Amino acid sequence: MTTDSFDKDKTLDQENALQPKMVTVEIDGKTHQVPAGITLMKALWYTGKEVIRGAGCLGGFCGACGTYYRTKDDPKVKTCLACSHAVEDGMSFSFAPAFPARKATYDLTQLKDPKQDLFELYPEAPLCRNCNACTEACPQNIDVREGVWKAVFGDFKAVSETFMDCVMCGMCAPVCIADIAPSLVAVYASRAYGVREMEKPPGLFDRIKAIEDGQYKEDWDRVLKMTDDELQQTSANI
Amino acid sequence: MDIQALHDVVHTSRDARRKHTLPKFSPAERDTLIKKYHPDHRESAYRPIVFGPNEGDLTVRELASLLEGESPIPADLPLEPDHAVDVLVVGGGGAGCAAALHAHAEGAKVLLATKLRLADSNSVMAQGGMQIAVAPNDSPVQHFLDTLKGGHMKNDHDLLKTMVEEGPSIAKWLLGLGVLFDRDADGNLHVKKGGGSTKERLLTCSDYTGLEIMRVLKDEVLNQKIQILEFAAAVELLSDEDGACTGAVLQDLDNKRFVVVAAKIVILATGGIGRLHIQGFPTSNHYGATGDGLALAYRIGAPLVQIDTFQYHPSGGVYPEQLVGQLVTEGIRSEGGHLVNVNGDRFVNELDTRDVVSSSIIRECEEGRGVRTATGRVGVWLDTPLLEVEHGEGTLDKHFPAMVRQYERYGVDIRKDPVLIYPTLHYQNGGVKIDVNSETPVKDLFVAGETSGGLHGRNRLMGNSLLDLMVFGKRSGLTAAARVKKATQGQLTLNHLQRFRAEAQKHGVTGQMTSPMVLPAYTRTQNA
Ligand SMILES: Cc1cc2nc3c(=O)[nH]c(=O)nc-3n(C[C@H](O)[C@H](O)[C@H](O)COP(=O)(O)OP(=O)(O)OC[C@H]3O[C@@H](n4cnc5c(N)ncnc54)[C@H](O)[C@@H]3O)c2cc1C
Ligand code: SF4
Ligand code: SF4
Ligand code: FES
Numbered sequence: 001m002t003t004d005s006f007d008k009d010k011t012l013d014q015e016n017a018l019q020p021k022m023v024t025v026e027i028d029g030k031t032h033q034v035p036a037g038i039t040l041m042k043a044l045w046y047t048g049k050e051v052i053r054g055a056g057c058l059g060g061f062c063g064a065c066g067t068y069y070r071t072k073d074d075p076k077v078k079t080c081l082a083c084s085h086a087v088e089d090g091m092s093f094s095f096a097p098a099f100p101a102r103k104a105t106y107d108l109t110q111l112k113d114p115k116q117d118l119f120e121l122y123p124e125a126p127l128c129r130n131c132n133a134c135t136e137a138c139p140q141n142i143d144v145r146e147g148v149w150k151a152v153f154g155d156f157k158a159v160s161e162t163f164m165d166c167v168m169c170g171m172c173a174p175v176c177i178a179d180i181a182p183s184l185v186a187v188y189a190s191r192a193y194g195v196r197e198m199e200k201p202p203g204l205f206d207r208i209k210a211i212e213d214g215q216y217k218e219d220w221d222r223v224l225k226m227t228d229d230e231l232q233q234t235s236a237n238i
Numbered sequence: 239m240d241i242q243a244l245h246d247v248v249h250t251s252r253d254a255r256r257k258h259t260l261p262k263f264s265p266a267e268r269d270t271l272i273k274k275y276h277p278d279h280r281e282s283a284y285r286p287i288v289f290g291p292n293e294g295d296l297t298v299r300e301l302a303s304l305l306e307g308e309s310p311i312p313a314d315l316p317l318e319p320d321h322a323v324d325v326l327v328v329g330g331g332g333a334g335c336a337a338a339l340h341a342h343a344e345g346a347k348v349l350l351a352t353k354l355r356l357a358d359s360n361s362v363m364a365q366g367g368m369q370i371a372v373a374p375n376d377s378p379v380q381h382f383l384d385t386l387k388g389g390h391m392k393n394d395h396d397l398l399k400t401m402v403e404e405g406p407s408i409a410k411w412l413l414g415l416g417v418l419f420d421r422d423a424d425g426n427l428h429v430k431k432g433g434g435s436t437k438e439r440l441l442t443c444s445d446y447t448g449l450e451i452m453r454v455l456k457d458e459v460l461n462q463k464i465q466i467l468e469f470a471a472a473v474e475l476l477s478d479e480d481g482a483c484t485g486a487v488l489q490d491l492d493n494k495r496f497v498v499v500a501a502k503i504v505i506l507a508t509g510g511i512g513r514l515h516i517q518g519f520p521t522s523n524h525y526g527a528t529g530d531g532l533a534l535a536y537r538i539g540a541p542l543v544q545i546d547t548f549q550y551h552p553s554g555g556v557y558p559e560q561l562v563g564q565l566v567t568e569g570i571r572s573e574g575g576h577l578v579n580v581n582g583d584r585f586v587n588e589l590d591t592r593d594v595v596s597s598s599i600i601r602e603c604e605e606g607r608g609v610r611t612a613t614g615r616v617g618v619w620l621d622t623p624l625l626e627v628e629h630g631e632g633t634l635d636k637h638f639p640a641m642v643r644q645y646e647r648y649g650v651d652i653r654k655d656p657v658l659i660y661p662t663l664h665y666q667n668g669g670v671k672i673d674v675n676s677e678t679p680v681k682d683l684f685v686a687g688e689t690s691g692g693l694h695g696r697n698r699l700m701g702n703s704l705l706d707l708m709v710f711g712k713r714s715g716l717t718a719a720a721r722v723k724k725a726t727q728g729q730l731t732l733n734h735l736q737r738f739r740a741e742a743q744k745h746g747v748t749g750q751m752t753s754p755m756v757l758p759a760y761t762r763t764q765n766a
Contacts, residue, residue, distance in 0.1 A: 039560050045760040052469065052491050052757065056358030056526040059564050060644060061449055066360050084647055086560050105461045108416060131510035140643070160418055164446055165639060168357075168453060187457050191416030194454075198418070203426040204372050207406045213380065219379040220399070228391055236265060 023089035038214035040067055040082035040093055054095045060084035063169030066139065079171045101173045101181035106188065114192035115154035122185050126152045127178040131185045134172035134182050140165045144172045144182045151185050156193035159186055244580070244609055248656045251582030252627065268594050270322025275597040275604070277661075278547050283517045289745040290738070291541040294659040300514040301545060304529055305536045307753020309735055310488055311474045311496070315403075319394060319485065319500035321463070323349040325715070326486055326499050326721040328472040328531070329507035331359030332448070332704065333687025336457040336711025337505045337718075342464050343553045344719030350464055351488050353471040353508075353526045353756065357456040360509050360688065361523050361707060361713050365567040365640060366432065367440035368708075369701035370405035370584045373429050376437040378402040385702060388545075389667075389695020396424065397693040401702070401709045408708040409441060417454050419442055430572050432700040434591035434747040440701045444642045445567050448704065451514065470497060471756045472530065474735065475504060475538045476681065478728035483538060483683035485730055489756070502725045503718040504678070505684040506531040507711065510666045511548075513758040519663035520563025522551055530754035531689035535670045538677040538734045543691040544668025549698055552577075552595040554662020556617035558648045562661045567641055568700055570620055571595075574628050577606040578619040578656070593697045596661040609658055617660035622652040650677045666701065667694050676714035682721075682728075684714040 010068065021036040027047060034043040047221055072090025082095065093158035104121035111117045112144030118125060125148060134144035147162040163186035173181040210216070226234065263271065267705040273279050284296045288306055297305075303632070327338045330352030338350045350356070371381040381402040386393050409427065413419065419430040419441045429438040434443030443450035459466070469491040476485040476498075480514055483504050488497040508531030512523025532542060553568065571577070577595070579585055579602045586598035608616040622641075625633045625669050634642055634653050643650045669691030676684045687707045694702060742750070 009322075037559055037686050042760075048762055050761045052354075055525045056354050057360075057363050059363050059522070059524070060647075061363045061446075061640075062355075062358045062524070064355060084560070084644070086558075087650065097512045103457075103460055105438065105463065107461070109414075146383055164418075164444060164450070165643070166453070185455055190418065191454055191457065194416030194418045195414065198413070198421075200413070201372075201421065201425075201426045203374060204406055204409055204413075207372050208410060211403055211406060216379055218402075219377065223379055223382065224395065224399070231383075231386060232391055235383040235391075 023087055025087050026092035028094050029040045032086055036089070040069070040080070040085050040087060041065060043087050044082070048202055053098070055083065058083045063167035065095050066096040066169035066171045068096055079137050081139050081167070081169065096171060099170050099174045101170060101184060103181070103184050104188065109193055111192070114156070114196050118151060118185070118188065119189060122180070124178055124180050125155055125185050128152070128180060129178055131177055133175040133177070137171045137175045139169060139171060140167060142166060147186055148180060148182050151189040156189040156197065160193050162186070162192035163190060245561040245655050247580065247582040248578050248621055249623070251578065252282070252621065252624060255578070256577055256586055256624070256628070259607045260584050260587045262590050263594065271597045271601065275600040276593055277517050277519070277550055280517065281685065282550050283508060284546065287436065288747055289741045290536055291539055292536070292545070295545070297545045298516045298548070300516050301511065301529065301532070303751055304514065304533050304753050306747055306750055307533060308750045309474050309702055310489070310752050311666040311732065311735065313732065313736065315487065315496060316562060317476065317498055317732070318547070319730065320497045321349055322500040322727065323347045324501065325503050325505060325718045326351065326501035327505045327507060328352070328486065329687070330510060331507060332361035332445060332451060332455065332689065332707035333367070333511050333711040334505070334507035335452070335459050336708050337507055337686055337715040338459060338464050339462065340463055340712045340715030341719040344716060344721050345576070346719040348464050349467065349501070350459065351470040351472060351499070353469065353491070355468050356459065356466055358524060358526065359452070360527055361448050361704070362452040363522070363524065363565065364704055365445040366569050366572070367430060367442035367447045367701050368704035369432060369699065369703060370409050370441055371402060371437070371439055372406055372409060372427050372441070373438050374466060376439055378405065378641065380437055381405065381439060382746045384435045385699050386695070388697050390697060391695065394692035395697035396411055396674050397672070400713070401693060401705055404709045405705050408705060408712070412451065412708070415454050415458055417451055418660065420444065422507040430569070431589070432572055433568060433589050433595065434699045438684045439606065440572070445569055445638045467497070471754070472506070472508070472534060472756060473756070474732070475534050476730045476732065477734045479733065480681070481539060481734065482681035482728055485729040498730065500727055500730055501684045502722045502727055505686055505714045505718060506535060506689055507668070507685070507687045508689050512663050515756070516548060516663055519550065519661070520554060520564035521663040522554060522563060523664070525757065528755040528758060529666070530756065531685065532669065533753045535678060535680070535683065535685060537738045538680055538683065540680045540683060540685070541671050542669060543671045544696065545691065547667040548663060549592055549665035549667055549697045550591055550596045550661035551664035552599055552661055553620055553659040556615050556658040557611045558650065559613055561644065564644070565662065565664070566620060566657060566659050568640060570622055570625065570641070573625055573637065575624055576621040580609045582609060583748065591697055592700065599659070599661055603660065607619035611658065615660065617658040619656040620658045620659050623654055623656065626653055665698055667696055667698055668692070672710070674713065675712045675717040677717065686710040686714045688695055
């Protein structure tokens, strides 16, 4: 993806150009030199680590790569997604281990009252002590604490909106002093909202019926009889 | 020139660009452009496959080597089953979850084995949306024609008709599971227009369509207590004396042990090939997209179709370096974002099909109208701030929160400045040949999702893949569940592997790579 015929003047200025500047990072307590600007994930590979657990989509969507990190001289340990966060000089980091949070199982179509049933499925949810640790632990900057309260108050629509960014990394669960796994509560509330509260889209059901009633049969017969040339003509002209 | 000066070219040309609509290329122009610039037409990247079901067919070198590769299984592996099930589903993406849920719902005993965690997949990353003809001015027939046109008329008509007709019922199924598709004020499903489509047909969950679908499917697979094996990669299939598929050998990635699964039916749903980095391209795909299913199916004798064509998504990240190859959602172009060269000019109708748009970007860059980064990469601008100008401030935050976040992490504000893009290896257009029930010519071996081929022709239309997964995941699951009720478990042998090895030898093929690849080798082994 490079070309020779380019105007040198139209080159984007970028730090760490062709000769990468190196930075010092600490991975699992061990010091390494890695090129500046690469992701934490690439730093792991660069330092010879084989990654099996801890990598998934490599694009910030799956939550496999939840990581604890600390920047130089700052006591605060923060969280990030290793595939989507750049190394900095003096940074220390380690993958977060898997956490055995409990997921309730349910049949959404059979629940009597999803808002009440939440308290049976996740009896710990209303015990939130408002410490806000979950929000601080979320690499997606979701207001997790607020979301938990919304779920408890039965505002499932708001829960679904709050957690639309949730990549299910689970970083909010180990910090919770009330043993709540907020993202699991959120999936329940969000699905319950979709299944039980959202109205059915009328146009969709009309379309399904039209297909079942064979409304497109004539069109299909016409189209499927066409030669490749005729098809090409027809689809080019629409 | 510094970045601000380069940005300014985009800012100052914006108003002039807004006044013009760019016509689409004529069919002849499209053809010339693609032949000259699309990577599918780079002859030196291709070679014939030496042996096996597709002997003599041309494909990219990376895939040819994978298909001819050597199985990690020793010929004398004891085939005592560790698990015995009705249906083994391999792969925990959209196609695998759909297949498992439908087969389970019909009473089959299902085991779902996946290489990483459940839902770590390409499916979870889909941002653009899912094509289903639900709008009043649209129809399945229209969807069929658009897809054919996008696929250069090479799509399998039966597969395609099946997909477009079942689309609406899939939307109903997903809504019934609680997937929150975007809605219009009247409660109807909101539809957007995707590249290469004549009608608004893209169902979305903001720009988290795949994530929302996978969150729900994963939750449901867990609710249904379907047996799952994570970090278990299928590395070989098993066959009986008649050549039918009877199970698989998995490798536990934690302890490297082989796990033998006896199954009356195997459904391969292992996704795409981006991590083979065909022709050296960066990729948008997930860590496990190494084409394993193609290699497994090929060894047991299933022919592949259209494996000479791949999709290079027009908008892969170029800058900053951390985003190289990562997908920049097509939704930006669907909502009117322009592609702009270094001079501030548009050069293609942004809603043309992916192969055309990618080819035109490669043309701009090869002819010196690209923007070059200090790391030697080159790309063109995608004018994101235009959306704020056209549709009002806050549009990007509202419609593209994932993308805003994707760039914010590296200090780029896409509301204020455009982003640099270049095509990235995105999708395998072809794959294992299947029939309308997703079965391959090898009895009891089904393939669903990106691993299968034929449906999309030579270029998949945006948004058709998510529908493909759901439709053929469902059909494979239902067909399998119906068949296993009457079927008995066949013998477990490696006869096909013996034949395959003999053929390799006959053709003088030795010293092949180990196949499947399972994970790409990114770990640096020596000090540079
Ligand atoms: C970034 C991105 C954005 C996209 N956006 C869209 C979009 O907006 N609309 C659209 O329609 N399509 C989109 N696509 C395409 C679409 O998402 C994929 O084609 C589709 O998700 C593939 O689904 P699948 O179930 O076949 O495979 P995947 O979802 O990739 O799942 C395959 C699964 O199999 C597992 N696996 C692989 N090998 C093995 C093995 N040997 N043993 C066990 N398990 C294995 C993998 O780990 C994974 O879990 C996008 C793709 C990408 C990469
Ligand atoms: S809400 Fe919890 S699981 Fe979801 S992204 Fe934030 S920390 Fe991760
Ligand atoms: S961490 Fe637990 S207790 Fe604290 S605010 Fe979050 S949910 Fe409540
Ligand atoms: S690997 Fe998926 S979020 Fe990082």
